[in-house]
Amino acid sequence: MSDFKGKVALVTGSSGIGLGAALHFARLGAQVHLCGIDAELNAKAAEAGQGLDLTVSRVDVADAGEVETWVTQAGGAHGIDILVNAAAVQTYGTTETTTPDHWARVIAINLTSCYLTSHFAYPYLKARGGGSIIHVASVQGHANQNKVLAYATTKGGIHALTRAQAVDAARDGIRVNSISPGSVRTPLLEFAAREAAGSDGDLEATIAGFGTAHPIGRVGTIEETSALIAFLCSDAAGFCTGGDYLVDGGLTAGLGV
Ligand SMILES: NC(=O)c1ccc[n+]([C@@H]2O[C@H](COP(=O)([O-])OP(=O)(O)OC[C@H]3O[C@@H](n4cnc5c(N)ncnc54)[C@H](O)[C@@H]3O)[C@@H](O)[C@H]2O)c1
Structure with a gap:
């Protein structure tokens, strides 16, 4: 796997897949800025990152002002090479049971956050001559269970966001991809x-x-999602942009009947 020495990576989501990716990049030599909203998870992430170049910050990824401050502080000194959006909430509801507040909250945390971090990180990625953005989507953006109206909508939205960003950003050397875990x-x-x-x-x-x-x-395991994210951010994936990459144990290949 490629070396990320000298690279600056921003990762949202201080547990699970986000924390796994952050630790993976840091172990491969990157300077990593990780953020999350939960104080206990942030403290555990900081402990897991001891001895590595990993800084954990409290940020609500749905809040434009907080995202701008975090990205500017993290990118201001050395620029940004890698942005990974893994923060999200999983909620349940149908068209009947999903309230307008529930809908707005899930869209803000899971989808708008991916736009916000990309928007504020873009000048820093561009100034470095290019880089890589990864959004963590889900198999539920392709096909879904019952009662995941808002969640599945955000994951399908991430697939479209990824394509739209990739087409615009290629000229700046910035590649944009999503992964869809099972x-x-x-x-x-x-x-x-x-x-x-x-x-x-x-x-x-x-x-x-x-x-x-x-x-x-x-x-699947967090190591398996981290390996895919790192590959997509490496030079070996230089021709990959605008794609969604399944890491789902074959789940979406079958019909399940
Ligand atoms: N685990 C799975 O099976 C699975 C499958 C498909 C997709 N995903 C996706 O992977 C990503 C990571 O999920 P995970 O499984 O690691 O779960 P997780 O709950 O461990 O991670 C999500 C993190 O986002 C943080 N978060 C929530 N709201 C936030 C906010 N407003 N601001 C900042 N941080 C916030 C949570 O505190 C948590 O640390 C998510 O996008 C999720 O939808 C997970």
Whole structure:
């Protein structure tokens, strides 16, 4: 895997896939700025990053002012080479049950945040002569479960955002791609498993059950998403832009019947 020494990476989402990507880049020599909204998760991320060049900040990615301040402080000194958007919330609701407030909140955190970080990071990426933006979408942007109206909408929106950004940014040497994970063992997946299992349910059995829905027979790991993100940000992926890359154990290849 390529070396990221001298590169500056900004990553949103201080647990799960975001934290995994941040630690991966830092171990490969990058200067990493990670942000999240949850104080406890931020503290754990800072502890995990001890000895590495990793700074953790408290940022609400849905707040334009907070995003601008974070990106400007992080990019101001050395510029930005890599931006990874992994912060999100997973919520449940149908057209009937999703309230306007719920809808607006999920769109803001999961989708608008990807635009906001890209918007404020763009001049710093451009000044470095190019770079790479990765948005973490989901298989639910391609096909979805029941009752994920707002969440699935944000993930489909990320696919369109990725294409639109990629077409515009190519002239500045900036590549934009998304990844679409299937089930990956993270706090978000454990939340989904708890919802599925109910209060008396067996969490491990439920997660194993999620795994069997994937042709590969298990859920994915954070190491597997980190490896894909790092590949897409490396020079080896220099001809990849505007794409969505599945890391889903074959989930969307099958019909599930
Ligand atoms: N784990 C999976 O199975 C799976 C599958 C498909 C897609 N994804 C996507 O992967 C990404 C990462 O999710 P994860 O599984 O690592 O879950 P996670 O819950 O561990 O990570 C999401 C992070 O976003 C943070 N966050 C939420 N609201 C925020 C806000 N307003 N500002 C800043 N940070 C905020 C949370 O505190 C959390 O640290 C998400 O975009 C998710 O939709 C995950």
